[in-house]
Amino acid sequence: MNWGSAGEFFAMGGYGVYVWGSYGITAALIGFEAWLTLRRRRRALCDALASASSEAPR
Amino acid sequence: MSSQRLRLFTFAAPSRFYSLSGSLLPWLWAAAALLAALGLYIGFFVAPTDAQQGESYRIIFIHVPAAWMSMVVYLAMAGWAAIGWIFKARMASMLARALAPSGMVFTLIALATGSFWGKPAWGTWWVWDARLTSELILLFLYLGYIALVEAIDDVRRADHAGALLAIVGAVNVPVIYFSVRWWNTLHQGATITMSAAPKMQGTMLTAMLLLTFAFWAYAFAVVFVRARAIVLEREHDAEWVRGLALPTRVAARTSS
Numbered sequence: 001m002n003w004g005s006a007g008e009f010f011a012m013g014g015y016g017v018y019v020w021g022s023y024g025i026t027a028a029l030i031g032f033e034a035w036l037t038l039r040r041r042r043r044a045l046c047d048a049l050a051s052a053s054s055e056a057p058r
Numbered sequence: 059m060s061s062q063r064l065r066l067f068t069f070a071a072p073s074r075f076y077s078l079s080g081s082l083l084p085w086l087w088a089a090a091a092l093l094a095a096l097g098l099y100i101g102f103f104v105a106p107t108d109a110q111q112g113e114s115y116r117i118i119f120i121h122v123p124a125a126w127m128s129m130v131v132y133l134a135m136a137g138w139a140a141i142g143w144i145f146k147a148r149m150a151s152m153l154a155r156a157l158a159p160s161g162m163v164f165t166l167i168a169l170a171t172g173s174f175w176g177k178p179a180w181g182t183w184w185v186w187d188a189r190l191t192s193e194l195i196l197l198f199l200y201l202g203y204i205a206l207v208e209a210i211d212d213v214r215r216a217d218h219a220g221a222l223l224a225i226v227g228a229v230n231v232p233v234i235y236f237s238v239r240w241w242n243t244l245h246q247g248a249t250i251t252m253s254a255a256p257k258m259q260g261t262m263l264t265a266m267l268l269l270t271f272a273f274w275a276y277a278f279a280v281v282f283v284r285a286r287a288i289v290l291e292r293e294h295d296a297e298w299v300r301g302l303a304l305p306t307r308v309a310a311r312t313s314s
Contacts, residue, residue: 002102002103002104002105002106002107003103009102012113012114012116013107013112013113013114014112014113015112015113015114015178018114018117018174018175018177018178019113019114019116019117019174021174022117022120022121022170022171022174022175023120025167025170025171025174026120026124026167026170026171029163029166029167029170030163030167030276033159033160033163033280034280034283037159037280037283037284037287038283040283040284040287041283041284041286041287041290043287044286044287044288044290044291044294045290045302047290047291047294048290048291048293048294048299048302049299049300049302051294052294052299052300
């Protein structure tokens with residue numbers, strides 16, 4: 001174990017801002033990308049099936 | 059020879075890609091989560107403090123994997139775009155389009171985490187050295203590719219224009235990789251090479267490699283989801299798409 005307490009863990013030897021800033025940005029970007037992409041796939045499926053069921057000539 | 063070609067193009071059919079990727083996805087998401095959890099645990103609770111950089115070095119566990127992915131994804135994107143163009147394979151072009159945003163995200167992560175690491179390590183958020191500049195150019199290439207394919211209305215022309223840009227831009231990837239060897243850079247040289255043992259402490263290296271595989275699994279997962287979306291967007295007239303089941307309440311909502 002590296003950390004004596006939770007406080008030490010979050011402080012990261014004084015580099016807390018840089019370390020947690022990095023991990024925070026990474027988590028945010030990845031979370032946002034995953035959410036946007038899943039949403040895109042869901043929308044595409046709904047649109048495809050909607051256009052199929054409406055039987056509108058294309 | 060011809061049986062080899064049959065196997066090569068088996069998943070070129072969008073419908074087959076759609077079903078194969080669908081069955082692989084749960085495993086990919088699970089692998090990404092597990093590998094990330096394990097890698098982060100080792101990185102923060104097992105790997106020791108660095109003698110020179112203290113705790114700030116722990117950014118390496120996401121910075122290096124992201125940088126590696128940014129380059130690998132670009133080469134994959136250029137490769138699939140080229141295959142789509144040469145063999146007139148629609149699925150290959152769709153994969154190239156699916157890869158671009160993910161590559162861009164990894165490039166952003168590499169640049170941002172690098173910047174956050176550079177401030178305590180070098181005293182600056184940015185420097186125009188060869189490694190950083192060429193990685194920034196990679197970001198512009200991704201943005202350019204995405205903008206280009208979205209800007210052209212005709213899908214096939216857009217795919218081909220994008221392929222040209224992707225292929226021409228691929229020269230940047232070896233520049234990024236060899237930049238620390240060819241020029242005097244502030245960015246440190248390679249710790250992991252093909253020719254010698256890694257110059258990195260054991261548990262630190264383990265954590266970094268676990269996160270590399272986690273990023274890889276995540277990249278496959280999110281690129282597959284995006285490729286499935288693109289397949290549905292382009293192939294919505296196809297019979298097999300109409301055959302995909304949807305719960306009736308969703309069908310009722312979307313038809314209004």
